[in-house]
Amino acid sequence: MYLSEQTRQKIMELRDRYPARLAAVLPVLHLVYDEFGYLGTDQLDEAADALGISRLDMNETASFYTLFPKHKVGKYLIQVCDNISCALRGADNLVSYLESKLGIKVGGTTPDGLFTLWTVECLGSCGTAPMMQVNDKYYERLTREKVDKLLEAWRNSK
Amino acid sequence: MTNKILFKYIDHPDQDKIATYIENGGYLALRKALKEFKPEELVELIKKSGLRGRGGAGFPTGLKWSFLPKNMNKPIYLIINADESEPGTFKDRQLMEYNPHQLLEGTIIAAYAIKCHLVFIYIRGEFAYCAQQISRAIQEASSHGFVGKNILGSGFDLDIHIYRGGGAYICGEETSLMESIEGRRALSRQKPPFPAIEGLWACPTIINNVETISNIPHIINNGAEWFASIGMAKSVGTKIYCLSGHVKRPGNYELPMGVSLRELIYEYGGGIIDDYALKAVIPGGSSVPILRADEIDVKMDFESLAEKGSMLGSAGVIVMHDGTCMVAALQKLVKFYEHESCGKCSPCREGTNWMNKILKRMLAGEGRPEDVDLLYDVASNIIGNTVCPLGDAAAMPVMSFIRKFRDEFDNICGGGKPYGTISFPFR
Numbered sequence: 001m002y003l004s005e006q007t008r009q010k011i012m013e014l015r016d017r018y019p020a021r022l023a024a025v026l027p028v029l030h031l032v033y034d035e036f037g038y039l040g041t042d043q044l045d046e047a048a049d050a051l052g053i054s055r056l057d058m059n060e061t062a063s064f065y066t067l068f069p070k071h072k073v074g075k076y077l078i079q080v081c082d083n084i085s086c087a088l089r090g091a092d093n094l095v096s097y098l099e100s101k102l103g104i105k106v107g108g109t110t111p112d113g114l115f116t117l118w119t120v121e122c123l124g125s126c127g128t129a130p131m132m133q134v135n136d137k138y139y140e141r142l143t144r145e146k147v148d149k150l151l152e153a154w155r156n157s158k
Numbered sequence: 159m160t161n162k163i164l165f166k167y168i169d170h171p172d173q174d175k176i177a178t179y180i181e182n183g184g185y186l187a188l189r190k191a192l193k194e195f196k197p198e199e200l201v202e203l204i205k206k207s208g209l210r211g212r213g214g215a216g217f218p219t220g221l222k223w224s225f226l227p228k229n230m231n232k233p234i235y236l237i238i239n240a241d242e243s244e245p246g247t248f249k250d251r252q253l254m255e256y257n258p259h260q261l262l263e264g265t266i267i268a269a270y271a272i273k274c275h276l277v278f279i280y281i282r283g284e285f286a287y288c289a290q291q292i293s294r295a296i297q298e299a300s301s302h303g304f305v306g307k308n309i310l311g312s313g314f315d316l317d318i319h320i321y322r323g324g325g326a327y328i329c330g331e332e333t334s335l336m337e338s339i340e341g342r343r344a345l346s347r348q349k350p351p352f353p354a355i356e357g358l359w360a361c362p363t364i365i366n367n368v369e370t371i372s373n374i375p376h377i378i379n380n381g382a383e384w385f386a387s388i389g390m391a392k393s394v395g396t397k398i399y400c401l402s403g404h405v406k407r408p409g410n411y412e413l414p415m416g417v418s419l420r421e422l423i424y425e426y427g428g429g430i431i432d433d434y435a436l437k438a439v440i441p442g443g444s445s446v447p448i449l450r451a452d453e454i455d456v457k458m459d460f461e462s463l464a465e466k467g468s469m470l471g472s473a474g475v476i477v478m479h480d481g482t483c484m485v486a487a488l489q490k491l492v493k494f495y496e497h498e499s500c501g502k503c504s505p506c507r508e509g510t511n512w513m514n515k516i517l518k519r520m521l522a523g524e525g526r527p528e529d530v531d532l533l534y535d536v537a538s539n540i541i542g543n544t545v546c547p548l549g550d551a552a553a554m555p556v557m558s559f560i561r562k563f564r565d566e567f568d569n570i571c572g573g574g575k576p577y578g579t580i581s582f583p584f585r
Contacts, residue, residue: 017319018319019233019276019359020340020341020359021341022340022341022342023339023340023341024341025341026321026322026323026324026338026339026341027321027322029324030283030322057341060342060343061341061342061343063343064324064326064343064344064500065283065323065324065325065326066324066325066326066497067283067284067323067324067325067326068324068325082490083245083444083490083491083494084245084246084403084440084444084476084487084490084491084494085245085246085402085403085476087487087490087580087581087582088402088403088404088476088477088478088482088487088580088582089402089403089582090582090583090584090585091584092580092581092582092584093581093582093583093584094584096584097584121243121245121327121494121497121498122243122244122245122246122327122444122494123284124242124243124247124248124250124251124282124284124285125248125251126245126246126247126248126400126402126403126408126474126476127248127400127401127402127408127409127410128248128408128409129402129408130584133284136286137286137287138287142584143584143585144584144585
């Protein structure tokens with residue numbers, strides 16, 4: 001048993017919420033992600049059983065969506081947009097700056113499990129570039145000073 | 159000329175709360191619509207207003223609504239497309255964050271007009287705060303009797319579901335969006351049948367953008383003639399222009415349709431940063447053909463930009479100064495489309511991958527002189543050969559970048575140093 005009773009209950013409630021049951025798949029993926037911070041195969045299988053759909057259907061849809069990590073990531077998942085508008089405002093060097101501050105490369109996780117660093121595509125924050133999304137929150141108009149302060153606060157919150 | 163409609167209360171901190179929204183005239187349009195209009199009359203009113211879709215295609219909203227089959231015994235669905243993900247576009251996010259009730263009021267009126275009783279607001283997954291804002295707004299509206307059973311005693315029932323996406327650009331495309339709601343991988347569907355005939359669960363479905371629907375209450379309050387009198391002859395109303403890149407004051411600017419691109423960049427955007435000169439502008443989100451600095455005396459509306467060989471698209475205006483390497487800038491765009499291609503059609507799936515490979519090889523100094531034509535050739539074999547517009551969206555920037563900045567591509571493939579960079583300072 002991986003899913004909490006609470007998540008399982010919420011999934012059951014979604015069974016008949018929509019005109020067709022499969023429509024609950026994406027909302028269920030969000031529930032699993034909210035509980036674990038990633039979508040593991042075991043959790044997805046349990047979620048499929050709770051929703052009453054085939055495990056294949058659940059995994060097939062889940063594997064399409066890049067919003068959800070498919071394996072465990074750091075406590076703080078740092079996602080930097082490096083698409084055009086952010087790049088024009090220094091995103092590539094923001095990424096290098098984070099790499100050197102965290103001592104990891106893009107795709108990596110710090111040994112203490114605190115930070116994972118990813119680059120992602122446009123997050124709809126082009127007017128406030130450069131930016132990063134950390135877990136569910138946006139941090140915009142970033143400067144070195146702002147990044148330093150944020151990292152320090154997260155390190156101290158361990 | 160600069161009267162704001164959608165952003166009128168942008169400086170009011172509590173505009174997202176229902177009390178403030180009502181104080182500022184909110185939900186009067188809903189009362190009026192339910193009391194004074196039959197659904198068919200609302201469709202006619204929106205047709206007359208000239209409102210066109212703000213998601214990118216600019217299709218007339220009232221006309222789209224009128225395509226719904228009459229007297230059908232299937233439910234009709236309305237989907238609000240809030241899957242904003244076109245690079246350079248960030249207007250729907252601000253509309254939802256600052257004024258969720260404006261969108262909601264427009265949604266309820268639109269649903270009444272098309273006789274729909276179940277709405278899905280499809281919000282891109284990353285916009286967690288937007289989802290919170292809309293969710294709270296729905297609760298507030300329900301407690302005021304604006305959503306739910308027998309709205310304001312009219313006998314009209316409406317339920318609204320918030321549906322959060324999973325980080326896929328393709329879901330902004332309406333048929334993929336419907337696949338996504340139906341719980342499958344979001345691969346686009348062949349059209350026809352169009353969604354108005356056969357959409358969500360094969361039922362008649364209307365899909366409208368956030369900005370489009372946010373305009374509805376204002377049209378009800380002020381009339382179709384008022385709306386049609388703003389802007390240009392065929393592109394009416396205001397438009398939210400998203401200004402980003404190398405301008406001094408990036409951000410969203412709501413202006414009448416047809417503002418000049420030069421004015422937008424130099425007056426509203428404050429000009430180019432760090433005393434550089436302008437090199438190029440993408441005027442309508444990353445998918446549309448690029449304009450050179452000498453082409454910015456153009457009005458920002460659907461027709462004027464089409465005449466210049468580009469498009470208004472989502473009005474995401476991406477500004478680049480003359481320190482920018484166009485090959486590197488294009489690679490940023492192409493890697494996006496490679497990542498976001500759903501994989502259904504081979505020209506798009508394989509083509510975007512090859513275009514990115516060629517561009518990366520050019521940037522690594524390993525480009526061959528014939529690679530420029532090869533790149534153009536791959537793009538021209540994607541365009542028009544895919545089920546959904548993502549293929550065209552990937553090909554158009556490639557073809558226009560090469561057409562307008564060919565010397566930069568030839569230079570880099572001939573072993574020359576790039577004319578600029580994409581690696582800008584982070585301070």
